[in-house]
Amino acid sequence: MAVRVRYAPSPTGSPHVGNLRTAIFDWLTARKYGGQFIARLEDTDRDPERYKPEYINEIERSLDWLGIVPDEWWVSGGPYGPYVQSERLELYRTAASAMVDTGKAYPCFCDEERLAELRQANRRGGAATGYDRACRALPETERQRRLEAGEPHTIRLAVPDDEIIEYTDLIYGHVSVHSSTMDDQVILKSNGWPTYHLAVVVDDHAMGITHVIRGEDWMSSLPKQALIYAALGWEQPRWAHIPLTLGPDRKKLSKRHGATRFTEFIDAGYLPEAIFNFLVLLGWSSGSDNVEIMSVEEIVERFTLEGIGRTPAIFDYDKLIWMNSEHLKRCPIERLMHLCLPHLAAAGLCGHELQADEIAYLQQALPLAVERMRLLPDVVDQAGYFLRDPQEPEEKGRNKWLNGEPARARLRASIVACSSMVDDWTALRLEAMVNAVAEGLGIARAPLIHTLRVATSGRTVGPGLFEMLEVLGRTRVIRRLKHAISWVQE
Numbered sequence: 001m002a003v004r005v006r007y008a009p010s011p012t013g014s015p016h017v018g019n020l021r022t023a024i025f026d027w028l029t030a031r032k033y034g035g036q037f038i039a040r041l042e043d044t045d046r047d048p049e050r051y052k053p054e055y056i057n058e059i060e061r062s063l064d065w066l067g068i069v070p071d072e073w074w075v076s077g078g079p080y081g082p083y084v085q086s087e088r089l090e091l092y093r094t095a096a097s098a099m100v101d102t103g104k105a106y107p108c109f110c111d112e113e114r115l116a117e118l119r120q121a122n123r124r125g126g127a128a129t130g131y132d133r134a135c136r137a138l139p140e141t142e143r144q145r146r147l148e149a150g151e152p153h154t155i156r157l158a159v160p161d162d163e164i165i166e167y168t169d170l171i172y173g174h175v176s177v178h179s180s181t182m183d184d185q186v187i188l189k190s191n192g193w194p195t196y197h198l199a200v201v202v203d204d205h206a207m208g209i210t211h212v213i214r215g216e217d218w219m220s221s222l223p224k225q226a227l228i229y230a231a232l233g234w235e236q237p238r239w240a241h242i243p244l245t246l247g248p249d250r251k252k253l254s255k256r257h258g259a260t261r262f263t264e265f266i267d268a269g270y271l272p273e274a275i276f277n278f279l280v281l282l283g284w285s286s287g288s289d290n291v292e293i294m295s296v297e298e299i300v301e302r303f304t305l306e307g308i309g310r311t312p313a314i315f316d317y318d319k320l321i322w323m324n325s326e327h328l329k330r331c332p333i334e335r336l337m338h339l340c341l342p343h344l345a346a347a348g349l350c351g352h353e354l355q356a357d358e359i360a361y362l363q364q365a366l367p368l369a370v371e372r373m374r375l376l377p378d379v380v381d382q383a384g385y386f387l388r389d390p391q392e393p394e395e396k397g398r399n400k401w402l403n404g405e406p407a408r409a410r411l412r413a414s415i416v417a418c419s420s421m422v423d424d425w426t427a428l429r430l431e432a433m434v435n436a437v438a439e440g441l442g443i444a445r446a447p448l449i450h451t452l453r454v455a456t457s458g459r460t461v462g463p464g465l466f467e468m469l470e471v472l473g474r475t476r477v478i479r480r481l482k483h484a485i486s487w488v489q490e
């Protein structure tokens with residue numbers, strides 16, 4: 001069987017990080033089992049308070065950023081299109097009327113006023129707010145008469161009175177629900193638009209979806225959808241509901257905990273592969289060795305649907321930052337350059353277009369800077385001093401390592417030593433130079449190293465001093481050492 005999975009976002013809110021996590025699991029399943037990944041836009045909820053076309057752009061931007069390209073979707077089309085529900089209304093109407101014909105659904109003429117009264121009465125009685133099935137009991141002749149008269153009506157699902165609805169979820173196992181707990185849900189609204197349950201079933205069937213993989217919050221809609229499948233005589237797909245992500249306090253992940261909109265993570269400067277890695281590990285375990293940092297290819301290699309657990313996963317923001325820093329360190333230098341350049345340019349540290357020598361310099365500096373970066377914008381802080389001579393040293397560095405005559409003597413001796421190093425400006429040679437200068441001054445290496453670091457970078461912490469000096473280069477180092485003499489305080 002050719003696997004076909006779908007991601008079915010609704011443009012009724014900025015895409016949530018949990019929603020993209022579902023897309024990742026869908027995509028992974030398709031890749032792993034050699035199937036097709038389909039994206040379908042579920043845009044039947046047109047409440048102007050919720051529906052906004054810009055959310056469609058955000059969905060597209062998020063998928064694109066993750067590197068997840070659907071095999072079939074509304075952007076590139078495909079053999080089962082259109083992939084936008086508002087362009088498929090006829091299909092839902094046909095399905096609804098087929099269900100009416102077989103008695104699995106019925107027209108409901110109750111107006112909003114009556115339904116509101118019913119809800120109120122239900123609330124007063126403390127009962128579940130279900131529909132009282134008044135129109136289901138209408139005599140056939142009356143029903144026909146009212147339909148012919150063109151009376152506005154919805155179509156409701158005729159839930160059987162006494163039936164056990166059963167299905168198997170690949171993650172949660174066998175589930176059964178008694179039909180008496182279910183409401184006669186509206187499947188087609190009076191304006192001819194479907195509700196979610198009908199549209200999703202019709203489309204998943206029509207698009208040949210074999211596996212419905214989605215968030216656990218959709219588990220409760222499964223019995224209704226199972227009934228619609230049965231009513232239409234269609235075979236159900238396989239179901240896999242993915243446990244929800246919770247905040248560190250074990251409550252549903254929300255704004256209170258931190259960023260939740262996917263685009264916030266893009267804009268914050270995470271790497272797509274880090275977000276991908278992190279989201280996959282929320283609920284899925286990589287195997288007995290519990291490897292955590294993985295490339296997308298490694299994840300595809302290791303992925304199985306069975307590896308998804310049932311326990312809700314905790315969204316640990318600190319862990320995400322750590323993962324991002326690990327992925328940054330593994331990022332190939334050309335790509336790192338490409339990703340960092342806009343940040344450096346925006347901070348005025350370099351131009352948007354670099355000369356060959358600037359590229360070569362940054363290619364050496366970035367691997368040192370990246371060791372201390374957590375997010376992409378950190379490059380400004382961590383690589384800035386490679387590009388621009390520090391104007392002022394850090395206060396605590398000056399207080400500790402740039403004091404009086406001893407500091408001046410360290411700087412002068414180092415300037416002399418560096419000036420004599422005409423060739424072979426390497427970390428190894430620089431280390432020997434520092435050892436010799438310390439010996440000549442009759443001091444330990446440590447104070448000299450600290451003084452040189454503050455003098456050449458303005459900072460007290462950074463990469464290994466000798467590697468840093470090698471990258472900065474002789475001219476820059478000597479210039480900075482000379483300038484640092486003016487920083488020395490009495």
Ligand code: GLU
Nearest residue numbers: 008009010042200214218
């Ligand atoms: N349109 C639903 C959503 O916004 C899809 C639910 C499903 O996957 O069935 O998430």
